[in-house]
Amino acid sequence: MSATIRQKLARRKQRIERRLDKNDLGDCKRPMLAASNIHYELADRCHGMAYGGIGVITKLVRQLGLAETIDKHLHVFKIHLPYFESDHVVNIAYNALCEGTCLEDIELRRNDEVFLNALGARRIPDPTTAGDFCRRFDEGKIICLMDAIDEVRLRVWARQPAEFRNLAIIDMDGHIVETTGECKQGMDISYDGRWGYHPLLISLANTREPLCIVNRSGNRPSHDGAARYVDRSIDLCLRGGFCRVLLRGDTDFSQTEHLDRWNANPCVRFIFGYDSKPNMVKIAADLPKSAWRRLRRPPRYAVRTTPRQRPEKVKEQVVVDREFENRRLQSEDVAEFSYRPIACSQKYRIVVVRKNISVEKGEKVLFPEIRYFFYISNDWESTAAEIVFSANDRCHQENLIEQLRNGVRALRAPVDTLESNWAYMVMTALAWNLKAWWALLLPEPSGREATARRQEKQTVIHMEFKKFVNAFLKLPCQIVHKGRRLVFRLLSWNPWQPIFWRLVEVLRC
Numbered sequence: 018m019s020a021t022i023r024q025k026l027a028r029r030k031q032r033i034e035r036r037l038d039k040n041d042l043g044d045c046k047r048p049m050l051a052a053s054n055i056h057y058e059l060a061d062r063c064h065g066m067a068y069g070g071i072g073v074i075t076k077l078v079r080q081l082g083l084a085e086t087i088d089k090h091l092h093v094f095k096i097h098l099p100y101f102e103s104d105h106v107v108n109i110a111y112n113a114l115c116e117g118t119c120l121e122d123i124e125l126r127r128n129d130e131v132f133l134n135a136l137g138a139r140r141i142p143d144p145t146t147a148g149d150f151c152r153r154f155d156e157g158k159i160i161c162l163m164d165a166i167d168e169v170r171l172r173v174w175a176r177q178p179a180e181f182r183n184l185a186i187i188d189m190d191g192h193i194v195e196t197t198g199e200c201k202q203g204m205d206i207s208y209d210g211r212w213g214y215h216p217l218l219i220s221l222a223n224t225r226e227p228l229c230i231v232n233r234s235g236n237r238p239s240h241d242g243a244a245r246y247v248d249r250s251i252d253l254c255l256r257g258g259f260c261r262v263l264l265r266g267d268t269d270f271s272q273t274e275h276l277d278r279w280n281a282n283p284c285v286r287f288i289f290g291y292d293s294k295p296n297m298v299k300i301a302a303d304l305p306k307s308a309w310r311r312l313r314r315p316p317r318y319a320v321r322t323t324p325r326q327r328p329e330k331v332k333e334q335v336v337v338d339r340e341f342e343n344r345r346l347q348s349e350d351v352a353e354f355s356y357r358p359i360a361c362s363q364k365y366r367i368v369v370v371r372k373n374i375s376v377e378k379g380e381k382v383l384f385p386e387i388r389y390f391f392y393i394s395n396d397w398e399s400t401a402a403e404i405v406f407s408a409n410d411r412c413h414q415e416n417l418i419e420q421l422r423n424g425v426r427a428l429r430a431p432v433d434t435l436e437s438n439w440a441y442m443v444m445t446a447l448a449w450n451l452k453a454w455w456a457l458l459l460p461e462p463s464g465r466e467a468t469a470r471r472q473e474k475q476t477v478i479h480m481e482f483k484k485f486v487n488a489f490l491k492l493p494c495q496i497v498h499k500g501r502r503l504v505f506r507l508l509s510w511n512p513w514q515p516i517f518w519r520l521v522e523v524l525r526c
Contacts, residue, residue: 022518029510065508066131068115069494070517072505074451075136076524078107081169081454090165093153100142105150106162106444108141113425113448114490120144120431120441135496137503151432154440162443163229166450167253170226173454174257178461185254186222188414189247189266191215191239192422194438196430203435205236214430216442217243218418219250222265222410224478225417226453227446228253230427232439239269247275251285261286263396265411268292271393273358276365280395288408291367291391297356301369301389304352312349312370312402340379344386347373351401356393368392368404424482425449452485453478459516460523473516488513 035041078084084103091102112123115132123144126132133141142150154162174182195213196204206212215237219229229246247264254262264279264287271289279285291297336343350371355364374386392408399407422428427445430438456477461470477485488511495506507514 026510026514026518030512033510063495064131064134065493065495066129066135067493068132068490069492069505069507070490071111071115071132071135072494072503073517073521073524074111074114074455074490076521077451077455077458080524081172083107083165083169086168087162087165090161090168091158092161093150093158099140100146105142105147106447109147109441109444110447110451111136113427113445114451114486116486116491118426119429120147123147131496135503135505148432148437151437151440151444152434154436156436156439159436159440159443162440166443166447167228170253170450170454171257173457177457181223182258182260184223184261184263185257185259186263186265187219187228187247187250187254188222188411189217189219189243189264189270190411190414190418191217191269192418192428193235194422194428194430198430198433201430201433201435201438203232203234203438204430205234207235211235214435214438215239216428216439217241217246218414218421219243219246220414220417221250221254222413224453224457225413226450227417227421230439230442230446232435232442234435239267240272243270244272244275251279251282255284260284263288263407265408266290267411273360276358276361276393276395277363280363280365286394286396288392288394288396288404290408291393293389293391297367297369297391298389300354300356301352301371301391304354304369308352308354309350309371310352310401312351312405314349314406337379342383343377345375345377347375347385349373351405353401358393366394366397366404368394368401370405420482421446421449449482452480452482455485455489455520456480458523459520477516489517492517 084101084107087103087106088101091106093102094100108123109120112120112126115122115126117123117125121144123142127141127143133139193207193209193211193213193215195211197212198204204213207215213235215233215235217229217231217233217239218227219231220227228250231242231246233241243266251262251264262285264285266289268290271291276287279287333343350373351368352371353366353368356367357364368391370390370392372388372390374388376383376386392404394404396404418428425445425448427442427449429441429445432438432441456474459470459474459477461467461474480488492511492514493508495504495508497504497506
């Protein structure tokens with residue numbers, strides 16, 4: 018970051034700190050929100066827009082060669098009049114980055130002259146054309162698009178330090194995409210009575226990147242066709258230089274017919290939930306008392322000052338007062354044993370968690386209850402507690418699914434066929450991948466600032482999509498043509514701008 022920019026950022030920070038100083042309250046005789054005599058005018062020579070951070074995203078796309086890679090792998094059009102395949106794909110991703118919630122919101126960007134100037138585009142596809150582009154996809158073309166995105170992903174991973182590639186953690190889960198439409202091909206009724214689709218999401222837990230999104234009919238089970246794309250993700254991570262791969266999934270993904278094949282690869286480990294069947298419960302119940310160890314979970318966070326007093330649990334008190342049946346977890350114990358599933362040729366490690374639950378009604382304890390939770394793994398080195406904690410960490414994928422659904426709005430079905438909605442999901446999820454790559458390209462200098470910079474990087478990686486847009490994309494700016502340069506002149510300041518400028522310097526180099 019240049020000295021001039023550093024000084025300007027410092028001055029803007031000082032100005033806002035003076036305005037927010039609690040010791041200088043100013044005039045308290047009138048409300049703070051007192052603007053008056055407001056007028057509106059149309060600018061003639063000055064042109065500005067709200068999403069000043071889109072310039073950095075565009076530089077990121079160009080430096081990674083995303084558009085060229087998409088055009089090389091994906092062939093949908095015979096001739097380009099005037100749009101290329103990459104124009105459509107990037108346009109849909111940019112719509113999500115600029116807070117577009119549906120295809121129709123592309124029309125707002127399309128009629129924004131300043132936005133078009135910022136992208137160096139004469140025009141961009143309209144919503145109808147974007148929907149028609151989605152309908153041109155079949156499964157083969159979608160795989161080609163995912164291959165193009167993966168090729169760019171490998172370039173980003175190659176820029177990371179060596180310790181980044183020690184272990185790739187691959188999570189998998191399904192999600193019901195509900196729709197009220199009646200004419201969408203491929204939709205069906207799910208196990209809980211909802212109409213829609215049931216896409217499979219396979220993601221990299223290290224960076225929260227979606228590695229594969231596979232759309233399926235709404236009545237398909239979570240694990241349907243998952244093994245094929247899990248193998249694809251394993252190959253991708255090994256090609257990306259990762260030394261080891263860890264697969265994690267819930268009980269639906271403990272596909273025993275594939276465990277021997279995954280175990281044969283020395284680089285692959287897995288931890289899957291396993292169904293609590295009667296024979297498994299009997300084995301756990303017959304374990305000797307010496308086999309069990311108390312499971313103590315670490316605190317969620319470290320208290321930096323003094324612990325705060327916990328607020329009263331209002332819901333819990335209502336349950337007690339009205340004498341509802343209530344289950345309280347008293348303790349957890351963990352044990353392990355070897356077990357060979359029917360479809361496997363060898364034994365694997367089963368880690369079992371015994372939850373000791375007290376069933377209460379009002380102030381009275383009715384009876385104790387014991388529940389067992391099982392995990393199957395080929396990891397014989399980690400402790401039983403570490404296996405359990407790693408399996409529980411897979412719950413962070415639920416946060417990713419929520420972000421893809423309500424943040425990026427990729428898990429939607431706006432088009433009329435299974436394949437077209439699948440293509441829309443992959444293209445819109447590219448916006449989340451661009452967010453992850455944005456964070457991964459942040460510099461990590463050595464020396465005193467190394468720890469702080471690594472922490473900043475992790476903060477951006479785990480940032481919610483809305484917060485990322487507000488911090489790094491929603492930056493009011495002027496668009497100025499100076500000589501042969503297209504200048505984005507930022508008009509405001511926020512606390513995240515030092516990180517923003519560090520990435521600008523990386524992309525400039």
